[in-house]
Amino acid sequence: MSSPTSSALEQYKAQRASLIEQDYLLRRDRLPSEVSDLESEADAVIRRIRTEEAESIWSASHESIPHPFPGMEFLTGKSIIVKTRLFKILSKMPKGGLLHAHLDATVNASYLWSLALAQPAIYVSTSSVLVKETLSSTLPSFKAMPKDFQSAERSLSGDSYTPGTWVPLNAARNSFDPALGGSTGFDDWIIGSMMISPAEAYGTHNTVAKIWNKFTNTFLVAQGLTRFMPIFADYVREFLYSSIEDGISYVEPRINFLTKFMTGEDGQQDIDHKKMVRIFDGVVKEVKDKMKAEGREDEFIGAKIIYSTIRFITPEELDWYLDDCLALKKAFPHLIAGFDLVGNENSLYPLTYYLEQLLRFKERVQKEGIDLPFIFHAGETLGDGTEADQNLYDAILLGTKRIGHGFSLVKHPKLMELCRDRQIALEVCPISCVCSRLTSSMPAHPLPIILNNGVPVALSSDDPSVFGNMGLTYDFFQVLVASEVAGLSTLRTLAQDSIQFSSLEGSEKEVALRAWRARWEKFLAYIIESERDN
Amino acid sequence: MSSPTSSALEQYKAQRASLIEQDYLLRRDRLPSEVSDLESEADAVIRRIRTEEAESIWSASHESIPHPFPGMEFLTGKSIIVKTRLFKILSKMPKGGLLHAHLDATVNASYLWSLALAQPAIYVSTSSVLVKETLSSTLPSFKAMPKDFQSAERSLSGDSYTPGTWVPLNAARNSFDPALGGSTGFDDWIIGSMMISPAEAYGTHNTVAKIWNKFTNTFLVAQGLTRFMPIFADYVREFLYSSIEDGISYVEPRINFLTKFMTGEDGQQDIDHKKMVRIFDGVVKEVKDKMKAEGREDEFIGAKIIYSTIRFITPEELDWYLDDCLALKKAFPHLIAGFDLVGNENSLYPLTYYLEQLLRFKERVQKEGIDLPFIFHAGETLGDGTEADQNLYDAILLGTKRIGHGFSLVKHPKLMELCRDRQIALEVCPISCVCSRLTSSMPAHPLPIILNNGVPVALSSDDPSVFGNMGLTYDFFQVLVASEVAGLSTLRTLAQDSIQFSSLEGSEKEVALRAWRARWEKFLAYIIESERDN
Structure with missing residues (x-):
């Protein structure tokens, strides 16, 4: 068969370019007058890095992250994101x-937690006794108390703890059961109760309704x-x-x-x-x-x-x-x-x-x-x-x-x-x-x-x-x-x-x-x- | 404060109805002349069942399906879908x-597999020796052979199997290593190689690129x-x-x-x-x-x-x-x-x-x-x-x-x-x-x-x-x-x-x-x- 005439091909390519232009016509970032030479040059750099890193970083295998790809689930992808040059560049961008x-x-x-630990007025309580199995699903409550407030309890994790009783924050932290991780376990538990973990988002709470429950709790x-x-x-x-x-x-x-x-x-x-x-x-x-x-x-x-x-x-x-x-x-x-x-x-x-x-x-x-x-x-x-x-x-x-x-x-x-x-x-x-x-x-x-x-x-x-x-x-x-x-x-x-x-x-x-x-x-x-x- | 006049409320509601109408104006299922009384009545039934089952079935807990919801991931939701009255009704719909x-x-x-088992001309081979750990990721190959074809091998799973050698299908099935599940294990392996499992779609192959590999293999x-x-x-x-x-x-x-x-x-x-x-x-x-x-x-x-x-x-x-x-x-x-x-x-x-x-x-x-x-x-x-x-x-x-x-x-x-x-x-x-x-x-x-x-x-x-x-x-x-x-x-x-x-x-x-x-x-x-x- 003969080739389509070069004019037919040219015509097709012109039609195609025009269709793409029309398709993106409404985009607010397509106002052509606004792109400076400097921006064009910088844009080429950004696009090149993106293409390179899609290969060098996102197509490589990463320990404990089985399916990396650009734009992947944020909570698991974050540790890869911070390694990229693109991230480093964007961190300098005026937002x-x-x-x-x-x-x-x-x-x-963690910063909020450091602020809290510096406040002796803050007390903590839980509505149930803390045990290892339910620790991560038990919520801490906080309350600032007047100076003259006296608490009978010095520990949150002992057998003797009566649910609902307020314990001074630092006392609760220092006495936190070693079986629950001691003071480090205490910190992890509190910070975990204010954040959504990958295991929650993509496992235990993997629906909009369930994640909202966790979210409200944070x-x-x-x-x-x-x-x-x-x-x-x-x-x-x-x-x-x-x-x-x-x-x-x-x-x-x-x-x-x-x-x-x-x-x-x-x-x-x-x-x-x-x-x-x-x-x-x-x-x-x-x-x-x-x-x-x-x-x-x-x-x-x-x-x-x-x-x-x-x-x-x-x-x-x-x-x-x-x-x-x-x-x-x-x-x-x-x-x-x-x-x-x-x-x-x-x-x-x-x-x-x-x-x-x-x-x-x-x-x-x-x-x-x-x-x-x-x-x-x-x-x-x-x-x-x-x-x-x-x-x-x-x-x-x-x-x-x-x-x-x-x-x-x-x-x-x-x-x-x-x-x-x-x-x-x-x-x-x-x-x-x-x-x-x-x-x-x-x-x-x-x-x-x-x-x-x-x-x-x-x-x-x-x-x-x-x-x-x-x-x-x-x-x-x-x-x-x-x-x-x-x-x-x-x-x-x-x-x-x-x-x-x-x-x-x-x-x-x-x-x-x-x-x-x-x-x-x-x-x-x-x-x-x-x-x-x- | 005084109530907004009832006319202001009425006006709002009229605006709202009109906006919704305009929003759905392009829908092909909104041509109003086509809805018969019979269809309206049947539609009300369908909608009522849908609402009921969203509660009675999709909000209930189901063994081994942690997050049921209407329209959920098909491979895990299928066993719930087939229990619904809505599914039973839709199965009668002219499509x-x-x-x-x-x-x-x-x-x-499974039906294709039953057809294959009835054909003595069909032979099977694999490109590597079958072991339990890699069975599910090893692909069977099939080929129909002329009547005079002679195979040296009668088993696919023995130590002596030479990868790439063609084995008669039924012989391979009957001699399939009991450690790999015997003939039932053989059937499961073959059928699994032609289907995508929930574990693959939502676990091991949970990206578009990886699922395409499995898909191509099927x-x-x-x-x-x-x-x-x-x-x-x-x-x-x-x-x-x-x-x-x-x-x-x-x-x-x-x-x-x-x-x-x-x-x-x-x-x-x-x-x-x-x-x-x-x-x-x-x-x-x-x-x-x-x-x-x-x-x-x-x-x-x-x-x-x-x-x-x-x-x-x-x-x-x-x-x-x-x-x-x-x-x-x-x-x-x-x-x-x-x-x-x-x-x-x-x-x-x-x-x-x-x-x-x-x-x-x-x-x-x-x-x-x-x-x-x-x-x-x-x-x-x-x-x-x-x-x-x-x-x-x-x-x-x-x-x-x-x-x-x-x-x-x-x-x-x-x-x-x-x-x-x-x-x-x-x-x-x-x-x-x-x-x-x-x-x-x-x-x-x-x-x-x-x-x-x-x-x-x-x-x-x-x-x-x-x-x-x-x-x-x-x-x-x-x-x-x-x-x-x-x-x-x-x-x-x-x-x-x-x-x-x-x-x-x-x-x-x-x-x-x-x-x-x-x-x-x-x-x-x-x-x-x-x-x-x-």
Whole structure:
């Protein structure tokens, strides 16, 4: 047979190129004017390293990790990730803002534990007697006690321990049964109760429902420590500095205000929300001042708070929290960014359950001319047409500023169009999705669908202390290695959009974007230089 | 605070209903005129049972199945599925056509094995000595020998066995080492070599790349048996009858024509493709006649063949296969439906590798006025922007009639639009995707995205003998339980579209659709009746 004419082949290739172009037309990282020569050069370096390491690192065999691949299950893959050159490079990247993280899960669990051990006011108890077989499934409870509190117990692990009795933390640690590992076993047990292990995520708790149980428990444990005022300030400070260390220049954590009071230094549970926010505000100012004094003001723009409560309260209770949020907004207008309802959407109340309250609130802030939007979690589910999935309709109809997770958004062509048109950004948390079993691994995550449909995305870590994905480097890494489409333009767009779609306002946002751009240029130069040195 | 006015609430609810309607507007199962009262009633029954069984069956604990949930990993969930009332009902459903199945994987492995044991001409060998530790990873090879063939070996498992030597099948079975399980161990080993076990899919081979290795091996083993002429006819017959038994009224298997000759009854490998297709044709006619004689002609419309070869051949070799396919089409115009290239898209050649050959072929059949379309596998991958993912562009540009799998299509907004507009149906194989680790379980499968974007779908089983999803009942079951949107309209649309988008022509298709519709009405009546009896 004769060859197809070269013109037929040429025509086909032109058609193909045009089709690919159309297919990616909506992507926010495909605005061609924005790619500088420097970025092109750095992008080529990144892509080459990715291809090389897919072979040299991800195709090699690793002890005790039977199936390595780029974008693999994070909890088992992490030890390989940190060995890569790509990870080292990304750790230097200016990440922009962190727009989806739950405050009580933002600081390394070991660090929180070291803060707790320094507080003699803290006591520990368990609801059952500790035995080796059930140790890892038994939860510690923490409570800061007044100075005059007297405990009859000095040990948590003895036969004589009466469940529910409070034991001084350091006494409990020092007397911890050697059969349970002694003080090291004690530390491992506590830290394990605040984190999700690979064995849990991929074995014992390998469904969305079961992992949520473990997940909720990690918060119960951590909050017993973080909500003690002397720890709280240190905790927030560490969150900010470790974020800065990772290249994050702005944070917008969700703070759970469900509990109406936190515990003060004197062991009294009487620190109200206003006092709590004032502490937060003070730490943010302190860090900003310190950064400025070091000439590093570009590295930290600030922080705001998304007020959150949990979606198991009654509609009447919600009214109290909405009022409380509004009062805080009036007291700290520069700090309160929005309102959210958090918790497992699959088992707790949908937004429609609170419809009257939410509509009324929306009307009220509108009338009062206050900028206090909803920033709802919605669609964090595998359900199709379930209440959790349908929360997406309500989040959008109620005017949500962004969507937390929006994992099931990709099922909804009309909603993707609305998010694109109304510029509702999705707070996408790749590693969180893998740990919570919404997706088996990064290559199965719907992020490429979201990006190809032009929906803005702010990449987020969600609960880094629980999953171990501290900072944003891990999440950016997973995105970059799981797609051949993703490159430096993608990372740039994600980082830039995390500022663009943040709650920063007017000139604040301009300053943040300008500072970020300057750092991005330095990052590109660093990539190219690191390649020359290699 | 005052309540939002009831009109504000009403307005919200109307907006919400309208948004949901728009969101699902493209779905092919939402054409409202088609839902009869009978179907509405039956749908309510199905939905009620689904809700009940989600609780009574899927939330209960099951021995050795730690995490049951609707749509769970098929290989472990199967034993629960068969206990449900929903499965029993779906087994009676008229399924329409089976448009994506590889012939050598369409008959229960145990049945194939019983056919093999009845053939004294068949010999077996292994490439290494069998020991307990490596038994399950050692592959048996089969070969039909001429009558005068003499083997020096009577046993496969003795110390004296020389790897590569052919042993008569029954002798090998009868003499199989008791330490390896004797004849039962022999049977288990062979059948295990043709199927994927839960331990393999979710443990030892838990990545797409590793499962493909095992998968390829199952075909190597099975083809040693299916491509022996006396077995081949029985095999095709059993495929047809077991499909009919499951409510499938038309099949369009892909047959792998890579090997140019199959082995005849005399042990000579000299049965060419024309003779092979003639045998297939004869069996189809025989079954049609028998069904007609029983007054059951509505239950079996017929079968066509999609000619396939493997995407590791050279472009020059492809020319031979394209010529061969065209010659078969001319000899059996009623039987040859199209042409495909099969095999692991992630590791073998992309369509672009064969571009010249494929374009030339397309031009040629067009010029000759022959209806012989491509029906390509494409996008059966987790890759984003990889060659396997990009096969979708080429499949569509080359005019594919349907797309086999198209798993990554959901990433491509423009291609989804093209498939919808040009009515290119996707052959979606849910259970295959779970077994091949493209998706962790059914709730994570992209089918809802495909349906919500109005892309036509033909639900298929792919390799039922390898995965154990014989017929189509299992696949329909998994689709129904993993979505609250899916109901009887969805099943009806999927079944109907499997005829609509088949290679049946003109009046054939009309007959098939008419017959199917009558059976669907009976199925609805059966559902309602079964509810009354319950």
